[in-house]
Amino acid sequence: MGEFTADKSHPRYESLLSRHKLEVAASKGMLADSALIAHGRGEAFDYLLGEATSENAMLAARNALAHLMAAKRPIITINGNTAALAGKELLQLAQALNCPIEINIFYRTEQRISALYNHLEEIKDIHHITTEILGKNPDAKIPNLEGPRANCCAEGIFSSDVILVPLEDGDRCEALVNMGKTVIVVDLNPMSRSAKMASITIVDEVLRVAKCMLNYLSSDEEIDIDIDFNNQNNLQQSINIIASNYIN
Amino acid sequence: MGEFTADKSHPRYESLLSRHKLEVAASKGMLADSALIAHGRGEAFDYLLGEATSENAMLAARNALAHLMAAKRPIITINGNTAALAGKELLQLAQALNCPIEINIFYRTEQRISALYNHLEEIKDIHHITTEILGKNPDAKIPNLEGPRANCCAEGIFSSDVILVPLEDGDRCEALVNMGKTVIVVDLNPMSRSAKMASITIVDEVLRVAKCMLNYLSSDEEIDIDIDFNNQNNLQQSINIIASNYIN
Numbered sequence: 194m195g196e197f198t199a200d201k202s203h204p205r206y207e208s209l210l211s212r213h214k215l216e217v218a219a220s221k222g223m224l225a226d227s228a229l230i231a232h233g234r235g236e237a238f239d240y241l242l243g244e245a246t247s248e249n250a251m252l253a254a255r256n257a258l259a260h261l262m263a264a265k266r267p268i269i270t271i272n273g274n275t276a277a278l279a280g281k282e283l284l285q286l287a288q289a290l291n292c293p294i295e296i297n298i299f300y301r302t303e304q305r306i307s308a309l310y311n312h313l314e315e316i317k318d319i320h321h322i323t324t325e326i327l328g329k330n331p332d333a334k335i336p337n338l339e340g341p342r343a344n345c346c347a348e349g350i351f352s353s354d355v356i357l358v359p360l361e362d363g364d365r366c367e368a369l370v371n372m373g374k375t376v377i378v379v380d381l382n383p384m385s386r387s388a389k390m391a392s393i394t395i396v397d398e399v400l401r402v403a404k405c406m407l408n409y410l411s412s413d414e415e416i417d418i419d420i421d422f423n424n425q426n427n428l429q430q431s432i433n434i435i436a437s438n439y440i441n
Numbered sequence: 442m443g444e445f446t447a448d449k450s451h452p453r454y455e456s457l458l459s460r461h462k463l464e465v466a467a468s469k470g471m472l473a474d475s476a477l478i479a480h481g482r483g484e485a486f487d488y489l490l491g492e493a494t495s496e497n498a499m500l501a502a503r504n505a506l507a508h509l510m511a512a513k514r515p516i517i518t519i520n521g522n523t524a525a526l527a528g529k530e531l532l533q534l535a536q537a538l539n540c541p542i543e544i545n546i547f548y549r550t551e552q553r554i555s556a557l558y559n560h561l562e563e564i565k566d567i568h569h570i571t572t573e574i575l576g577k578n579p580d581a582k583i584p585n586l587e588g589p590r591a592n593c594c595a596e597g598i599f600s601s602d603v604i605l606v607p608l609e610d611g612d613r614c615e616a617l618v619n620m621g622k623t624v625i626v627v628d629l630n631p632m633s634r635s636a637k638m639a640s641i642t643i644v645d646e647v648l649r650v651a652k653c654m655l656n657y658l659s660s661d662e663e664i665d666i667d668i669d670f671n672n673q674n675n676l677q678q679s680i681n682i683i684a685s686n687y688i689n
Binding site for chain 2: 212215216226227229230231232233234235236237238240382436
């Protein structure tokens with residue numbers, strides 16, 4: 194895998210860097226076959242959103258962060274694409290929130306779990322992060338889900354009250370909501386099943402979301418739960434951004 | 442690479458079959474690294490279009506076919522994703538039109554050209570197709586393009602008057618238009634540079650387009666050039682379909 198050499202002035206620098214990160218992750222065995230296709234779908238929606246964090250996405254991220262900070266048992270889950278695109282930043286967020294990370298993949302194989310675990314442990318070493326990484330030895334199941342994707346850790350996802358699940362599958366999002374958790378999803382498609390099912394949907398790119406939350410944490414601002422937050426309205430605002438790009 | 446086993450009744454059968462075809466193509470060395478990401482972008486736009494051939498796409502395909510039939514030197518070009526998704530159908534179309542195919546890839550390597558050539562020759566053998574496959578030994582250049590992507594065949598792309606270039610890059614589409622050719626593009630994003638540059642843009646999935654053209658050819662209908670065709674209006678109709686999916 195070659196070094197990434199694109200110049201920062203390249204108009205597609207961020208996009209090319211994301212692709213490079215995914216190529217590296219694929220070569221490490223971290224990704225399922227469908228991962229690059231899923232990333233392409235995300236690219237299309239990001240393009241329609243103007244490849245920028247919208248005001249409503251920022252408010253959703255802020256409210257999500259407030260819920261994570263106020264939680265008794267917050268947790269952040271990481272799958273292949275999330276680990277590749279924003280592994281470092283989500284580990285930094287978990288460290289700041291003093292919560293664990295759980296590796297949480299849809300097409301579960303031991304080889305991929307190990308590749309992801311090693312990737313995250315490497316980041317921890319380099320950046321002096323002490324966050325616990327769960328998911329290697331699942332000992333609980335998410336109710337009403339079949340197959341390996343139901344596997345989770347009793348001390349992690351299973352007993353969490355507020356859960357940040359970036360790039361989550363719709364079925365699993367629904368099952369987590371049905372467990373009574375506050376489920377925070379990051380999804381570039383405001384009309385996806387996950388986006389519609391979640392308690393809070395941040396319609397934005399996962400790396401921008403993680404950086405946005407880290408910025409909030411390092412600022413002096415009070416981060417309070419927004420009791421007027423309405424996810425339906427939040428999604429509609431992202432839909433309006435896309436529609437206005439079409440109509441004009 | 443496993444056999445494709447999904448049931449035809451599966452609501453995502455076509456989509457899963459396309460992914461399977463791309464996995465097989467990747468294992469044969471036919472695809473560039475960016476191919477799966479590009480397919481994912483296409484999936485997102487196809488989803489927004491309702492995953493169906495619109496009426497305006499059908500009219501664009503019909504008009505494109507009329508131009509190919511009336512051409513002195515028609516040609517169909519094939520790249521990695523096109524070969525994977527609709528190689529057989531485009532070869533059948535070329536056979537019916539009695540025109541050559543030219544392999545035409547953006548990130549040109551001899552290994553990928555050979556893999557594509559062998560894949561297409563295999564299809565020809567199985568389906569008793571005699572179409573000539575150009576592109577292995579380029580001996581001409583598309584003016585105003587730099588690097589290997591300018592390479593083409595003097596007897597093929599270079600001297601063609603009507604050219605069907607599915608899933609084409611914007612720069613190369615523009616260069617072909619500037620050579621005075623009638624350039625027919627297949628693109629699921631009605632706002633892409635290729636879509637805007639082309640003489641005729643068919644906003645639809647490449648396999649559906651190829652099948653649609655084959656159906657027209659096997660029908661008794663007269664296929665005449667639509668002298669009132671306006672590509673700007675055609676694109677706007679596809680944009681309206683996407684926008685209406687958002688607004689309602």
